[in-house]
Amino acid sequence: AHDPFGFLGLTYDDVLLLPGYSDLAPTDIDTTSRLTREISLKVPLVSAAMDTVTESRMAIAMARQGGLGVLHRNLSIADQAYQVDLVKRTQTGIISNPVTIGPDATLEQLDERAGQYRVSGFPVLDAAGLLVGIVTNRDLRFTPVAEWATTTVSEVMTPQPLITGRAGISREDATALLRKHKLERLPLVDDEGRLAGLITVKDFVKSEQFPDASKDGQGRLMVGAAIGYFGDAWERATTLIDAGVDVLVADTAHGNVRMLIDMVRRLKSDPATKDVQVIGGNVATKEGAQSFVDAGADGIKVGVGPGSICTTRVVTGVGVPQITAVYEASLAARAAGVPVIADGGMRHSGEIGKAIVAGAEAVMLGSMLAGTEEAPGDQILVNGKQFKAYRGMGSMGAMSSRGKKSYSKDRYFQAEVASDDMIVPEGVEGQVPYKGTLATVAHQLVGGLHQTMFYVGARTVPELQANGRFVRITSASLKESHPHDIMMTVEAPNYTVS
Ligand code: RVP
Numbered sequence: 001a002h003d004p005f006g007f008l009g010l011t012y013d014d015v016l017l018l019p020g021y022s023d024l025a026p027t028d029i030d031t032t033s034r035l036t037r038e039i040s041l042k043v044p045l046v047s048a049a050m051d052t053v054t055e056s057r058m059a060i061a062m063a064r065q066g067g068l069g070v071l072h073r074n075l076s077i078a079d080q081a082y083q084v085d086l087v088k089r090t091q092t093g094i095i096s097n098p099v100t101i102g103p104d105a106t107l108e109q110l111d112e113r114a115g116q117y118r119v120s121g122f123p124v125l126d127a128a129g130l131l132v133g134i135v136t137n138r139d140l141r142f143t144p145v146a147e148w149a150t151t152t153v154s155e156v157m158t159p160q161p162l163i164t165g166r167a168g169i170s171r172e173d174a175t176a177l178l179r180k181h182k183l184e185r186l187p188l189v190d191d192e193g194r195l196a197g198l199i200t201v202k203d204f205v206k207s208e209q210f211p212d213a214s215k216d217g218q219g220r221l222m223v224g225a226a227i228g229y230f231g232d233a234w235e236r237a238t239t240l241i242d243a244g245v246d247v248l249v250a251d252t253a254h255g256n257v258r259m260l261i262d263m264v265r266r267l268k269s270d271p272a273t274k275d276v277q278v279i280g281g282n283v284a285t286k287e288g289a290q291s292f293v294d295a296g297a298d299g300i301k302v303g304v305g306p307g308s309i310c311t312t313r314v315v316t317g318v319g320v321p322q323i324t325a326v327y328e329a330s331l332a333a334r335a336a337g338v339p340v341i342a343d344g345g346m347r348h349s350g351e352i353g354k355a356i357v358a359g360a361e362a363v364m365l366g367s368m369l370a371g372t373e374e375a376p377g378d379q380i381l382v383n384g385k386q387f388k389a390y391r392g393m394g395s396m397g398a399m400s401s402r403g404k405k406s407y408s409k410d411r412y413f414q415a416e417v418a419s420d421d422m423i424v425p426e427g428v429e430g431q432v433p434y435k436g437t438l439a440t441v442a443h444q445l446v447g448g449l450h451q452t453m454f455y456v457g458a459r460t461v462p463e464l465q466a467n468g469r470f471v472r473i474t475s476a477s478l479k480e481s482h483p484h485d486i487m488m489t490v491e492a493p494n495y496t497v498s
Pocket residue numbers: 048049050282303306307308309310311312343344345346364365366367368391392393394395426427428
């Protein structure tokens with residue numbers, strides 16, 4: 001029987017990792033880890049599916065750093081799928097499915113399309129799908145705006161014969177062609193003259209800048225998207241799959257519910273959906289993790305109540321301190337080879353290694369990323385310091401109709417609550433300091449994890465899991481861990497006084 005008071009819950013601040021023998025050079029250390037059964041990331045960081053954390057801009061930045069963004073679902077199905085599309089089209093190499101335009105489109109339509117997809121040039125395809133020309137923003141410049149509505153693409157485009165590459169061209173050959181002809185874009189065509197892809201100089205250069213980028217089999221950036229289990233959840237899931245999502249992430253405060261487990265089982269058994277990776281959650285016990293293992297989930301997300309903006313433990317009295325939750329879930333997940341993702345409660349880079357040793361293979365971050373440039377929302381100036389808004393998805397702001405329609409209330413079992421004043425929130429709204437670009441923040445987080453691995457003496461994440469050992473600490477020790485007996489005068493990039 002469960003011993004109610006012998007079962008102790010521990011969290012990040014209750015433990016430290018023991019230093020171990022180390023014979024490692026910095027270049028030996030490899031932070032590659034699994035996110036799901038089939039997806040590995042060079043950097044085991046995932047941005048939270050929250051409307052103040054992850055939209056396409058964050059997802060692109062996360063994937064470029066070697067992590068992954070999970071697009072939030074407080075959006076219509078069409079809007080969320082459109083964001084998946086934006087990430088998948090942000091190429092780091094060859095664009096396999098470029099946005100195109102027809103020769104009879106007007107320049108007004110061209111301009112609109114360029115803004116909608118944030119691209120500056122299009123291959124022009126005729127009705128039969130044959131490449132007939134290429135048109136760019138520059139071609140607009142010589143036509144007065146007043147004539148855009150009546151001028152067609154075919155009048156301003158560069159028509160065939162164009163310099164093109166064959167489908168399947170090597171990187172070297174493509175680079176040579178771009179150089180030789182000083183091209184900005186190289187359309188790729190198959191034997192019949194149909195468009196097979198597009199290479200842009202810009203994307204080629206970028207892929208060199210992001211050697212760790214998380215990419216799918218076609219070289220496109222990877223992206224995750226949040227789903228629920230209520231109402232039109234199935235339609236949302238299948239629409240996201242059609243848009244090219246790599247990972248569907250169950251996004252609910254309490255995942256151990258029949259409807260969600262059934263949905264995960266269906267996603268992993270239906271021939272139309274079973275190839276997409278599915279992360280179940282959130283759970284905080286061994287039994288909760290086992291339910292998702294049994295349903296065929298590819299990853300299990302753990303965290304009930306640890307989030308910085310979360311009041312679930314206070315409002316409901318339910319939760320499990322995060323180190324214990326991750327450990328308990330991993331008892332079921334590890335035996336089945338399913339990765340655990342530790343979600344919520346992280347404040348410093350040192351907690352990433354602690355989560356891994358407790359049994360996680362990746363971590364999900366909200367507050368640590370909400371202050372970056374790439375998070376949705378503008379900077380707020382308060383007393384001369386810059387902040388960005390950050391709110392719980394269970395807060396009044398995210399669940400009430402204040403501002404706009406809420407699509408994700410079922411995350412907190414509030415889907416059918418009729419009016420705003422009947423909502424029982426489980427989160428709060430606030431702000432976090434502005435932190436600059438995601439790249440600078442990610443650098444500190446990954447750098448911190450590198451150091452963890454050096455201290456423990458672990459070359460790889462599996463070695464860290466195997467060799468890492470905890471010591472439990474007291475509140476006096478916690479004081480010793482932080483700067484003490486000094487008045488800090490300069491903030492470090494990875495340590496601030498809040
Ligand atoms: P944190 O990183 O501590 O800010 O926590 C982020 C996590 O908190 C999210 O990934 C999610 O699991 C959880 N969350 C989001 N909204 C709320 C809430 O309103 N209670 N909690």
